[in-house]
Amino acid sequence: MSISLKQQKAIFNVFDSFEEQNIRYVVLRGYDDLPEAIAGSDIDVLAEVSSFDAAVQICEDDFELDEPTARNVLKLASAGVSQPQQTIEAITTSPSHVLEIVKETVTTADFSNRNYVERTFRSGAIVIDLENHLAYKSTLDGSQIRVDPDVEAAMLDRRVKRDGFYIPAPPDALAHLVCRGVFDYDGDFPDRYISKCNDLRQRVTSDPTLDEQFRTLLSKLFYDADSVVYESVLAGNYQSIRSELRQYSDY
Structure with missing residues (x-):
């Protein structure tokens, strides 16, 4: 996907600010055609855990934080408003089932590995997925499982600077x-x-x-x-x- 000059500026404002604040990071995915284009629409970024909160604040300057949990709650509320009679009947006759639906909806963005945190930022069609650890989907339950910390450390230690940002x-x-x-x-x-x-x-x-x-x-x-x-x-x-x-x- 090609990106505009304005979008390029937003992306590189983030990378430049990371460097100015000595935040170690590496772009994991979506970097091959930068700055002119992105393969797909997502840019995955691993930020060193000790600087993750600062990295989040930097991303918020040029991008909008996208909260999946909030979106899911709004969808659930909209469904209840659009079908009030069915919603009242469901709460009355099957409260436990309704509770499970609410629980599942609200925790969609949750991960079983509490050490792993991901924040998604959007600017139009451009998405930055900021992660504090390297993690992959579990073959058992689909949760995000963090890898050996040595793998993560090597990724950051060996990173290579290219065209103004760091890649693995x-x-x-x-x-x-x-x-x-x-x-x-x-x-x-x-x-x-x-x-x-x-x-x-x-x-x-x-x-x-x-x-x-x-x-x-x-x-x-x-x-x-x-x-x-x-x-x-x-x-x-x-x-x-x-x-x-x-x-x-x-x-």
Whole structure:
């Protein structure tokens, strides 16, 4: 998606302010075509946890905080107003069921891992998703599960500055995309992920230092199944990683 000069200014105001206030961050996704365009409409940003509150305040200067919970409550209230008779009957005859609906609606934006916080900011069609930790969707209940802190630290320590903002180093970018595909996309890697993984794989595996860094990341992300994932990535068999992990006896 192409972005206007005004939108570019808003995005880079955030990045420049992060740097001015010594907030360590890295753009996880949506950076390939910046500043002219965004792949999709979302820019995912990891901000160091110690500076996360300050990062939120900076984002609020140029973007509007988008609160999913508030939106869900308004939708629930609107539904009750539009169907008052049915709502009264439901409360009278099945109060426990109504309570469950309310509970589910209000907690939609909640996460089982209380250490993980995500804030979404919007400016027109542009979205910045600001995260305080690296986390991926659980295969059990869909909650966000934080990764080993060493993976997060490496992402920030090895970040690379490009065109006025920070992006992950190749090993970290590749590991992040693999986890996104395996967990957040349920193993079904989008075509754009496959293309980017292929590019990063060539860069990482052709450099012994980068390759070793990537292997270390996989050991912290996939534990004893790291070799299974590494061999799949090496062969470009991304779509089979999740099914191979399920068959792996020690995973």
